[in-house]
Amino acid sequence: MPTPGRSASLFAKKKPYEIGATSKYGLNMKDELKTLDRFFSVYLDSDLSKVAPGQIQVVGSDRRYRREMGYGVVHILWLFVSKGRCLISLQHQMVRPMLEIVKRIKDPEEFRSHKFDQEILQMCSLALAQEQKLSISRGPKYYCSRANLNFSPDPNVRLITKENLKEVVTALKDAGFGPPGIVTDEPSFAYYFEGRPVACCSTAAFGHMKEEVAEVGGVFTLESMRRKGLAKAVVSAVTNAILKSGRVPVYGTSDRNLASKRTALSVGYKEYAWNLSVRYVPDNLKE
Numbered sequence: 001m002p003t004p005g006r007s008a009s010l011f012a013k014k015k016p017y018e019i020g021a022t023s024k025y026g027l028n029m030k031d032e033l034k035t036l037d038r039f040f041s042v043y044l045d046s047d048l049s050k051v052a053p054g055q056i057q058v059v060g061s062d063r064r065y066r067r068e069m070g071y072g073v074v075h076i077l078w079l080f081v082s083k084g085r086c087l088i089s090l091q092h093q094m095v096r097p098m099l100e101i102v103k104r105i106k107d108p109e110e111f112r113s114h115k116f117d118q119e120i121l122q123m124c125s126l127a128l129a130q131e132q133k134l135s136i137s138r139g140p141k142y143y144c145s146r147a148n149l150n151f152s153p154d155p156n157v158r159l160i161t162k163e164n165l166k167e168v169v170t171a172l173k174d175a176g177f178g179p180p181g182i183v184t185d186e187p188s189f190a191y192y193f194e195g196r197p198v199a200c201c202s203t204a205a206f207g208h209m210k211e212e213v214a215e216v217g218g219v220f221t222l223e224s225m226r227r228k229g230l231a232k233a234v235v236s237a238v239t240n241a242i243l244k245s246g247r248v249p250v251y252g253t254s255d256r257n258l259a260s261k262r263t264a265l266s267v268g269y270k271e272y273a274w275n276l277s278v279r280y281v282p283d284n285l286k287e
Contacts, residue, residue, distance in 0.1 A: 032145055032248045036272050037082075039213045039250075040141075043068070044080055044089040053084035056102050060092035069207045073279040076134075077124055081108045082141075082273035094127045112274055124278045132280040139254040140261070142269035146243050150268040151236040160188040160200070171197040172220055186214065187241035191221075191230045198225040201234035203242060214242045216251045219260065231263045239267055 037048045045061035064076050077090040077098075086108035090098060101119060110116070121136055160168055168190045188202035202218035216238055221230050235251070242249040251269050253260040 032143055033083075033272065035209075035212050035248050036141075036143055036250070039209050039248075040080060040082075040273070042208045044078055044087050046087055046089055048080070048082065048085065048087055051085040051087050054108070056086040056088065056105060056108055058088045058090070058095055058098050058102060060095045061089045062092075064089060064091045070204060071279075073281050075277045075279050076128070077120065077276075077278040079111060079120075079276040080273055081111055081275070084108065086111065090124075091127065094124060097123045097127060111276060117276075120276075121278060134278055134280050136276065136278050137254065138276040139252065139257070139274070140271050141273040141275060142251040142253075142264045143272045144239050144243070144249050144251070144267065144269045148268035148270060149236070149239060149243060150266065151240045154191075154233050154237070156192050157189050157233050157237045158192055160190050160202070164190070164197075168197045168200060172200050172222070187238055187245075188218070189234045189237040189241075191234050193225065193230075198222045199230040199234050201231070201238045203238055205247075212247055214245075214247045214249055216242070216249055219263070226259075231259075232266050235263055236267045239269075 034049070041048045043063075044059070045063040046057070046059040051057045064078070065074065067074050077088065077094060079088045080086065088098060088102075098120075101116060101123065105111070105116075117136055117138070121134060124134055125132075158164065172190070186203035186205050189200065190197040191199035199221040200218060201216060201220075203214050204217035205214040216235060219231055219235055239249045239251075249269075250272070251264045251267075252275075253264065
Protein backbone atom coordinates (compact mmCIF):
# COMPACT_ATOMS: atom_id res chain seq x y z
CA MET A 1 0.00 0.00 0.00
CA PRO A 2 1.49 3.35 -0.94
CA THR A 3 2.54 5.78 1.73
CA PRO A 4 -0.09 8.46 2.48
CA GLY A 5 0.28 11.14 -0.18
CA ARG A 6 1.40 8.62 -2.76
CA SER A 7 -0.79 8.37 -5.83
CA ALA A 8 -1.43 4.88 -7.16
CA SER A 9 -2.26 4.25 -10.79
CA LEU A 10 -5.80 3.19 -11.54
CA PHE A 11 -6.25 2.60 -15.25
CA ALA A 12 -5.04 -0.59 -16.91
CA LYS A 13 -4.99 -1.88 -20.45
CA LYS A 14 -6.57 -5.29 -20.91
CA LYS A 15 -3.36 -7.01 -22.00
CA PRO A 16 -1.11 -8.47 -20.65
CA TYR A 17 -2.82 -7.98 -17.27
CA GLU A 18 -5.93 -10.06 -17.75
CA ILE A 19 -6.24 -12.97 -15.35
CA GLY A 20 -4.28 -15.84 -16.85
CA ALA A 21 -2.19 -13.67 -19.20
CA THR A 22 1.33 -14.82 -20.02
CA SER A 23 4.56 -13.12 -19.05
CA LYS A 24 5.55 -10.07 -21.07
CA TYR A 25 9.06 -9.46 -19.85
CA GLY A 26 10.28 -12.97 -19.07
CA LEU A 27 12.51 -11.92 -16.16
CA ASN A 28 14.21 -14.49 -13.94
CA MET A 29 11.99 -14.53 -10.86
CA LYS A 30 14.49 -16.70 -8.94
CA ASP A 31 16.41 -13.53 -8.21
CA GLU A 32 13.57 -11.68 -6.44
CA LEU A 33 15.64 -10.78 -3.39
CA LYS A 34 18.58 -9.50 -5.43
CA THR A 35 16.16 -7.51 -7.56
CA LEU A 36 14.58 -5.97 -4.47
CA ASP A 37 18.00 -5.13 -3.05
CA ARG A 38 18.79 -3.21 -6.23
CA PHE A 39 15.36 -1.55 -6.25
CA PHE A 40 15.52 -0.24 -2.68
CA SER A 41 19.22 0.63 -2.99
CA VAL A 42 18.14 3.38 -5.39
CA TYR A 43 15.70 4.81 -2.83
CA LEU A 44 18.33 4.57 -0.09
CA ASP A 45 21.06 5.99 -2.33
CA SER A 46 23.45 3.26 -1.21
CA ASP A 47 24.08 -0.39 -2.12
CA LEU A 48 22.23 -2.74 0.24
CA SER A 49 24.17 -5.74 -1.05
CA LYS A 50 27.36 -4.25 0.41
CA VAL A 51 25.97 -4.28 3.95
CA ALA A 52 26.92 -7.46 5.82
CA PRO A 53 24.50 -9.36 8.10
CA GLY A 54 24.56 -7.83 11.58
CA GLN A 55 26.00 -4.56 10.29
CA ILE A 56 24.39 -1.12 10.67
CA GLN A 57 25.55 1.33 8.01
CA VAL A 58 24.79 5.06 8.25
CA VAL A 59 25.02 7.01 4.98
CA GLY A 60 24.53 10.72 4.30
CA SER A 61 22.55 11.26 1.10
CA ASP A 62 21.63 14.21 -1.13
CA ARG A 63 18.42 12.34 -1.96
CA ARG A 64 17.12 12.94 1.56
CA TYR A 65 16.73 16.65 0.86
CA ARG A 66 14.24 16.34 -1.98
CA ARG A 67 10.72 15.11 -2.42
CA GLU A 68 10.56 11.42 -3.30
CA MET A 69 8.84 10.63 -6.59
CA GLY A 70 5.38 9.19 -5.99
CA TYR A 71 5.43 9.82 -2.25
CA GLY A 72 4.95 13.58 -2.23
CA VAL A 73 7.06 13.97 0.90
CA VAL A 74 10.72 14.42 1.83
CA HIS A 75 12.16 11.37 3.59
CA ILE A 76 14.85 13.06 5.68
CA LEU A 77 15.74 9.70 7.22
CA TRP A 78 15.06 6.25 5.82
CA LEU A 79 16.05 3.24 7.92
CA PHE A 80 15.92 -0.17 6.28
CA VAL A 81 16.36 -3.56 7.98
CA SER A 82 16.56 -6.55 5.65
CA LYS A 83 18.02 -10.03 6.12
CA GLY A 84 19.80 -9.03 9.32
CA ARG A 85 21.36 -5.92 7.75
CA CYS A 86 20.54 -2.28 8.42
CA LEU A 87 21.10 0.68 6.12
CA ILE A 88 20.23 4.18 7.34
CA SER A 89 20.06 6.86 4.66
CA LEU A 90 19.68 10.38 6.05
CA GLN A 91 20.57 14.03 5.60
CA HIS A 92 24.31 14.71 5.93
CA GLN A 93 24.09 16.79 9.11
CA MET A 94 22.31 13.91 10.85
CA VAL A 95 25.08 11.33 10.33
CA ARG A 96 27.07 12.11 13.48
CA PRO A 97 24.13 12.19 15.94
CA MET A 98 22.73 9.02 14.35
CA LEU A 99 26.05 7.25 14.84
CA GLU A 100 25.81 8.07 18.56
CA ILE A 101 22.46 6.26 18.68
CA VAL A 102 23.82 3.31 16.69
CA LYS A 103 26.66 2.82 19.19
CA ARG A 104 24.12 1.57 21.75
CA ILE A 105 22.51 -0.95 19.41
CA LYS A 106 23.77 -4.51 19.26
CA ASP A 107 21.30 -5.94 16.76
CA PRO A 108 19.64 -4.17 13.78
CA GLU A 109 16.35 -5.81 14.75
CA GLU A 110 16.23 -3.58 17.85
CA PHE A 111 14.91 -0.78 15.64
CA ARG A 112 11.62 -2.67 15.31
CA SER A 113 10.81 -1.83 18.91
CA HIS A 114 9.54 1.67 19.60
CA LYS A 115 12.27 2.51 22.11
CA PHE A 116 14.33 4.55 19.61
CA ASP A 117 11.47 6.27 17.77
CA GLN A 118 11.28 9.42 19.88
CA GLU A 119 15.05 9.75 20.08
CA ILE A 120 15.35 9.51 16.30
CA LEU A 121 12.51 11.98 15.81
CA GLN A 122 14.09 14.45 18.23
CA MET A 123 17.48 14.05 16.57
CA CYS A 124 15.92 14.85 13.18
CA SER A 125 14.13 17.92 14.56
CA LEU A 126 17.32 19.33 16.06
CA ALA A 127 19.30 18.72 12.89
CA LEU A 128 16.91 20.57 10.58
CA ALA A 129 17.76 24.18 9.78
CA GLN A 130 14.11 25.23 10.02
CA GLU A 131 11.14 24.00 12.00
CA GLN A 132 9.14 21.33 10.19
CA LYS A 133 6.21 19.18 11.19
CA LEU A 134 7.70 15.71 11.11
CA SER A 135 6.00 12.34 11.06
CA ILE A 136 7.39 8.87 11.52
CA SER A 137 6.27 5.82 9.57
CA ARG A 138 7.24 2.23 10.30
CA GLY A 139 6.26 -1.11 8.85
CA PRO A 140 7.12 -4.11 6.69
CA LYS A 141 7.89 -4.39 3.01
CA TYR A 142 6.50 -7.65 1.65
CA TYR A 143 7.10 -9.43 -1.64
CA CYS A 144 5.39 -12.36 -3.32
CA SER A 145 6.66 -15.10 -5.62
CA ARG A 146 4.66 -17.25 -8.03
CA ALA A 147 5.28 -20.29 -5.81
CA ASN A 148 3.72 -18.60 -2.76
CA LEU A 149 0.81 -16.82 -4.45
CA ASN A 150 -2.62 -17.79 -3.14
CA PHE A 151 -4.86 -16.80 -6.05
CA SER A 152 -8.13 -18.09 -7.47
CA PRO A 153 -9.98 -16.18 -10.23
CA ASP A 154 -13.16 -14.54 -8.92
CA PRO A 155 -15.91 -13.58 -11.40
CA ASN A 156 -16.71 -10.55 -9.24
CA VAL A 157 -13.22 -9.13 -9.73
CA ARG A 158 -12.99 -7.02 -12.88
CA LEU A 159 -10.12 -5.30 -14.61
CA ILE A 160 -10.40 -1.52 -14.41
CA THR A 161 -10.46 -0.11 -17.92
CA LYS A 162 -11.23 3.20 -19.56
CA GLU A 163 -14.86 2.08 -19.80
CA ASN A 164 -15.44 1.55 -16.07
CA LEU A 165 -12.84 3.96 -14.68
CA LYS A 166 -15.36 6.71 -13.93
CA GLU A 167 -17.77 4.46 -12.04
CA VAL A 168 -14.94 3.01 -9.94
CA VAL A 169 -13.59 6.45 -9.01
CA THR A 170 -17.11 7.69 -8.22
CA ALA A 171 -18.05 4.67 -6.09
CA LEU A 172 -14.70 4.50 -4.28
CA LYS A 173 -13.87 8.20 -4.07
CA ASP A 174 -12.10 7.79 -0.70
CA ALA A 175 -9.60 5.29 -2.08
CA GLY A 176 -6.97 7.97 -2.74
CA PHE A 177 -6.28 7.28 -6.40
CA GLY A 178 -4.51 10.57 -6.94
CA PRO A 179 -5.48 13.16 -9.56
CA PRO A 180 -8.50 12.12 -11.67
CA GLY A 181 -7.70 10.86 -15.14
CA ILE A 182 -4.38 9.16 -14.37
CA VAL A 183 -3.81 6.74 -17.26
CA THR A 184 -1.04 4.15 -17.12
CA ASP A 185 -0.41 0.68 -18.47
CA GLU A 186 -0.60 -0.85 -15.01
CA PRO A 187 -3.00 -3.55 -13.74
CA SER A 188 -5.85 -2.44 -11.48
CA PHE A 189 -8.90 -4.40 -10.36
CA ALA A 190 -12.22 -3.72 -8.66
CA TYR A 191 -14.58 -6.04 -6.81
CA TYR A 192 -18.21 -5.70 -7.88
CA PHE A 193 -21.18 -6.48 -5.64
CA GLU A 194 -24.72 -6.12 -6.94
CA GLY A 195 -23.45 -4.30 -10.00
CA ARG A 196 -21.30 -1.68 -8.29
CA PRO A 197 -17.62 -1.43 -7.30
CA VAL A 198 -17.08 -1.96 -3.56
CA ALA A 199 -13.33 -2.63 -3.36
CA CYS A 200 -10.26 -1.97 -5.46
CA CYS A 201 -6.52 -2.40 -5.75
CA SER A 202 -4.06 -0.89 -8.21
CA THR A 203 -0.39 -0.85 -9.10
CA ALA A 204 2.13 1.87 -8.33
CA ALA A 205 4.99 1.50 -10.79
CA PHE A 206 7.03 4.60 -11.57
CA GLY A 207 10.54 5.91 -11.41
CA HIS A 208 13.29 3.30 -11.58
CA MET A 209 13.13 -0.42 -12.51
CA LYS A 210 9.52 -0.26 -13.69
CA GLU A 211 9.97 -3.41 -15.77
CA GLU A 212 11.31 -5.41 -12.82
CA VAL A 213 9.38 -4.26 -9.73
CA ALA A 214 5.84 -3.00 -9.15
CA GLU A 215 4.30 -1.92 -5.85
CA VAL A 216 0.76 -2.86 -4.87
CA GLY A 217 -1.23 0.23 -3.91
CA GLY A 218 -4.64 1.83 -3.68
CA VAL A 219 -6.13 -1.00 -1.61
CA PHE A 220 -9.55 0.14 -0.46
CA THR A 221 -12.88 -1.42 0.57
CA LEU A 222 -16.10 0.39 1.40
CA GLU A 223 -16.64 0.31 5.15
CA SER A 224 -19.94 -1.57 4.84
CA MET A 225 -18.19 -4.36 2.88
CA ARG A 226 -15.12 -4.88 5.06
CA ARG A 227 -14.13 -8.14 6.77
CA LYS A 228 -15.53 -10.17 3.88
CA GLY A 229 -12.25 -11.04 2.15
CA LEU A 230 -12.72 -8.55 -0.69
CA ALA A 231 -9.33 -6.92 -0.16
CA LYS A 232 -7.69 -10.32 -0.54
CA ALA A 233 -9.57 -10.88 -3.80
CA VAL A 234 -8.41 -7.64 -5.45
CA VAL A 235 -4.88 -7.73 -4.00
CA SER A 236 -4.37 -11.29 -5.23
CA ALA A 237 -5.64 -10.30 -8.70
CA VAL A 238 -3.20 -7.39 -8.92
CA THR A 239 -0.37 -9.55 -7.54
CA ASN A 240 -1.10 -12.26 -10.09
CA ALA A 241 -1.06 -9.69 -12.90
CA ILE A 242 2.27 -8.26 -11.75
CA LEU A 243 3.81 -11.73 -11.58
CA LYS A 244 2.41 -12.56 -15.02
CA SER A 245 4.20 -9.50 -16.37
CA GLY A 246 7.50 -10.90 -15.07
CA ARG A 247 7.95 -8.44 -12.22
CA VAL A 248 8.38 -8.71 -8.46
CA PRO A 249 5.33 -7.41 -6.57
CA VAL A 250 6.00 -5.35 -3.43
CA TYR A 251 3.42 -4.60 -0.73
CA GLY A 252 4.23 -2.02 1.92
CA THR A 253 2.11 -1.27 4.96
CA SER A 254 2.21 0.06 8.51
CA ASP A 255 2.97 -1.90 11.67
CA ARG A 256 -0.34 -0.66 13.05
CA ASN A 257 -2.44 -1.73 10.07
CA LEU A 258 -3.14 -5.28 11.18
CA ALA A 259 -5.88 -5.82 8.59
CA SER A 260 -3.52 -4.83 5.78
CA LYS A 261 -0.82 -7.16 7.09
CA ARG A 262 -3.28 -10.05 7.33
CA THR A 263 -4.40 -9.42 3.76
CA ALA A 264 -0.84 -9.49 2.45
CA LEU A 265 0.05 -12.68 4.30
CA SER A 266 -3.16 -14.41 3.19
CA VAL A 267 -2.29 -13.68 -0.45
CA GLY A 268 1.13 -15.28 0.02
CA TYR A 269 3.41 -12.31 0.67
CA LYS A 270 6.56 -12.81 2.74
CA GLU A 271 8.56 -10.16 4.54
CA TYR A 272 11.54 -8.85 2.62
CA ALA A 273 12.36 -5.93 4.92
CA TRP A 274 11.17 -3.63 7.66
CA ASN A 275 11.58 0.12 7.33
CA LEU A 276 11.22 3.32 9.31
CA SER A 277 11.15 6.77 7.78
CA VAL A 278 10.99 10.30 9.12
CA ARG A 279 9.37 12.71 6.69
CA TYR A 280 7.76 16.06 6.16
CA VAL A 281 5.58 17.66 3.51
CA PRO A 282 7.29 20.63 1.81
CA ASP A 283 5.50 23.98 2.15
CA ASN A 284 5.11 24.28 -1.61
CA LEU A 285 3.31 20.94 -1.89
CA LYS A 286 -0.45 20.68 -1.72
CA GLU A 287 -1.42 17.76 0.50
